Amino acid sequence: MVDRPPPSRFSVVERGGRLVVIDRETGQIPPTAAERMDAHDRRMGVEPLRPAxxxxxxxxxxxxxxxxxxxxxxxxxxxxxxxxxxxxxxxxRIPQRPQSQPQASDRKTIVTAKWWDAKGPRTIELGPNGQSELTGRFMALFFGVVIAAIVIAFIAPLLLFVAAFLLFRFGGNFLGPIGAAIVDKALAEKR
Known part of the structure; x- marks a missing residue:
């Protein structure tokens, strides 16, 4: 039984600061895959498609x-x-596209829903400061709920299902006042 495989025909040596594969039998650098494929194609009669x-x-x-x-x-x-x-x-500048003009009013209209705004449904118009206030507070609420869900999932996964049920059943009563407070603070922001 053989302890180790026979020596390889190819070896890797350093030439000019680069690693090069050498064929030990011929002492030459073997052709690359692209060169071998090109030779195969020529043997099969396939001519390369090169532009003139x-x-x-x-x-x-x-x-x-x-x-x-x-x-x-x-x-x-x-x-x-x-x-x-x-x-x-x-x-x-692209000539077909008109140059963008800064908008005099960057206000956004939002329609709230009853389940997340206790005073809703209502249509509100927010300026840039109000938009950032609304987005920031709702993102903080969202990530707070996600972190709480992860902690509950590690501690007692069954409680996560109970919390989900209670949120779906009574979520409007709980989220409505919180959402109304967030919307009111966003409306109070300077326009």
């Missing part, structure tokens, strides 16, 4: 521009931003 080399002179570019459809022709003929003509003109 073309000179990309100004005449060839003009011929491509003339043959291209109108939208592509405009893109080909457009002066590039790194050219000398484009310097100092400011940031590039």
């Amino acid at each position: 080399a073309q000179a990309a002179g100004p005449e060839a570019i003009l011929e491509l521009a003339k043959a291209a459809p109108a939208p592509q022709r405009a893109a080909i003929n457009r002066k590039q931003p790194w050219g000398r003509q484009a310097r100092g003109k400011g940031p590039a």
Whole structure:
């Protein structure tokens, strides 16, 4: 019975600071997978699909521009931003898209529901400060409930099911006043 496998035909050596695979029988670097596949394809009669080399002179570019459809022709003929003509003109902008104007009112309208707002349903309009106040407080409430659920799941998983049942059954009575207080604080924020 053999204790260890026979030595490999290939070895890895360092040449010029790089690791290279060497064939011990020939002393040469074996062909890569791509080179082996290329040789296999040639043996099988498959020719590589490579585009013919073309000179990309100004005449060839003009011929491509003339043959291209109108939208592509405009893109080909457009002066590039790194050219000398484009310097100092400011940031590039898509001509079809109008420049965005800052909105005079960044207010958002929200319609509350009875189950999470005891004073709801009501339609409220909030400015940026009110929106951030509302979002922040509801996110804090959400993550607080998630953390409490994880702790209860580790301590007594059965209590998690009881808490879920009570939340679905009586959640509106419990969440309604909390939600109303959060919405009222968001409305009180400076516009």
